[in-house]
Amino acid sequence: MAYLSSRRSFLKRVSAAATCLILPSSRIAFSYEANEKVHYAAIGLGKRGSYLAPTFARIGGELVVLCDADQERIGPFAQKFPKGSVYRDFRRMFDECEKSIDAVVIATPDHTHAVISAAAIRRGKHVYCEKPIAHDVREARVLRELAAQKKVATQMGNQGMATDSFRRTLEQLEDGVIGHIREAHVWFVFGGSGPRQPPQDTPPVPSGLDWDAWLGPAAERPYHPQYVSGWGGWWDFGTGCLGGGGSHSLHLTFKALGLRQLWNPPHNSEKRIRVESEIPEKAPHGFPRWQFVRFYIPARGDQPPATIYWYNADEAELHRRGVWKKLEDIAGRDLEWKDNSWTPRSGTLIVGEKGVVHTNAHNSVCQILPADKFPQQAGRPKRYPHVAGHEYEWLNACRGQGSCLSQFDHSGPVIELLLVANVAGRFDEPIEFDPVECRIIGNAEADALLRPPYRTGWSL
Numbered sequence: 001m002a003y004l005s006s007r008r009s010f011l012k013r014v015s016a017a018a019t020c021l022i023l024p025s026s027r028i029a030f031s032y033e034a035n036e037k038v039h040y041a042a043i044g045l046g047k048r049g050s051y052l053a054p055t056f057a058r059i060g061g062e063l064v065v066l067c068d069a070d071q072e073r074i075g076p077f078a079q080k081f082p083k084g085s086v087y088r089d090f091r092r093m094f095d096e097c098e099k100s101i102d103a104v105v106i107a108t109p110d111h112t113h114a115v116i117s118a119a120a121i122r123r124g125k126h127v128y129c130e131k132p133i134a135h136d137v138r139e140a141r142v143l144r145e146l147a148a149q150k151k152v153a154t155q156m157g158n159q160g161m162a163t164d165s166f167r168r169t170l171e172q173l174e175d176g177v178i179g180h181i182r183e184a185h186v187w188f189v190f191g192g193s194g195p196r197q198p199p200q201d202t203p204p205v206p207s208g209l210d211w212d213a214w215l216g217p218a219a220e221r222p223y224h225p226q227y228v229s230g231w232g233g234w235w236d237f238g239t240g241c242l243g244g245g246g247s248h249s250l251h252l253t254f255k256a257l258g259l260r261q262l263w264n265p266p267h268n269s270e271k272r273i274r275v276e277s278e279i280p281e282k283a284p285h286g287f288p289r290w291q292f293v294r295f296y297i298p299a300r301g302d303q304p305p306a307t308i309y310w311y312n313a314d315e316a317e318l319h320r321r322g323v324w325k326k327l328e329d330i331a332g333r334d335l336e337w338k339d340n341s342w343t344p345r346s347g348t349l350i351v352g353e354k355g356v357v358h359t360n361a362h363n364s365v366c367q368i369l370p371a372d373k374f375p376q377q378a379g380r381p382k383r384y385p386h387v388a389g390h391e392y393e394w395l396n397a398c399r400g401q402g403s404c405l406s407q408f409d410h411s412g413p414v415i416e417l418l419l420v421a422n423v424a425g426r427f428d429e430p431i432e433f434d435p436v437e438c439r440i441i442g443n444a445e446a447d448a449l450l451r452p453p454y455r456t457g458w459s460l
Helices: 002-013 047-058 071-080 090-097 110-122 137-150 164-174 211-215 225-229 240-244 251-256 259-263 315-320 323-331 390-398 408-424 444-448
Strands: 038-043 061-067 085-087 103-106 126-130 154-157 181-188 273-278 291-297 306-312 347-352 356-360 366-369 431-434 439-441
Touching: 038 047, 038 090, 047 061, 047 071, 047 103, 047 126, 047 390, 061 071, 061 090, 071 085, 085 090, 090 110, 103 110, 110 126, 110 137, 126 390, 137 408, 154 390, 154 408, 164 251, 164 356, 164 366, 181 251, 181 323, 240 291, 240 306, 240 408, 251 259, 251 347, 251 356, 251 408, 259 408, 273 408, 291 408, 315 323, 323 347, 323 356, 408 431, 439 444
Parallel strands: 038 061, 038 103, 061 085, 103 126, 126 154, 181 306
Antiparallel strands: 181 347, 273 291, 273 431, 291 306, 347 356, 356 366, 431 439
């Protein structure tokens, strides 16, 4: 009987009559006392959202709004946070709750990350967005520019950058301990969805799901549970391993190579990045079963040209192609991490003149090899701040205490580069990306995929 009562209460809160509580402590950005709670909305309460929503409340935030297109996902959190307002459509949430929230935590499917982030930033709200922050290249560009204009605290959810190991290793790479870097290798043992066709049957939309809000800016289509439960394997909703895995694994390489400067004006042809992709067959509605990519990076200041090699395939394919042995030879050791790391057989190798850096898939554990040649590599960072964690760093930045290492000014260009490789996988010839102008040179069809059209009624 108690369950039925609480469910009736929840359904009333998520009904059309629901409104947002206007809190008397509504503030403008950076007007907080040192330890004042940051009032935030949790948007998207699936796998990652179900972790993030209570986590920020536990470490100093106050969860005041719950939002998910599927009301069944809201239910458990509405009971844990009974004072929070509940919504299924983030647009209505912003209309009614703008003065009640200081920040948003976004963990929806990839295709709605950018529209929600942009709506929040335009209202002066701080944004923590799960990786990747965008589904398409141009979205990442717009978010970076908006964040700079509004001067809000932003953070992409790639926790590896918050570790001492990442930050101390980055300092040493910037100090030149392994010399000039001419190549890096990033690999995942995932593979992709492969060719697939959209479902043809049209089951009814579940009563608790707002299909229009879930679909967001993606092209109109009938509801199907395959889209909702397996969105990551569909081109229109997910970003494949490049977006989901690369947005963990590319950061140390990106920073060590100083790639961010390629995005700075002035524009010139010497800043262009050539991207070559190899796949077994096209997968128009999904992602290739395997994909190997080469990013040819031009010289930057006193740093020589470099090549980033990307491999996403199951282990059998990596062994068959000789990739696994090649990587083991470079590392001079077994590639598997023994620390219970997520995807312990995926990782990164950054190859310098004097040594090699081996990281796990998150870039959270890093080691300079050979280890006996670099005995002083561990410990706290000396220039970059030591932080209690990725989420703590963002909450502090919301209060005006420092900035985030993975703020959109960094993570935006990283995501652009990764998503350009998704575009490259749809063409038989290499593409050339201009990072200053955010366009692909000499291929109008590929260039259009950097900014595909939104469904009517949706925009950034």
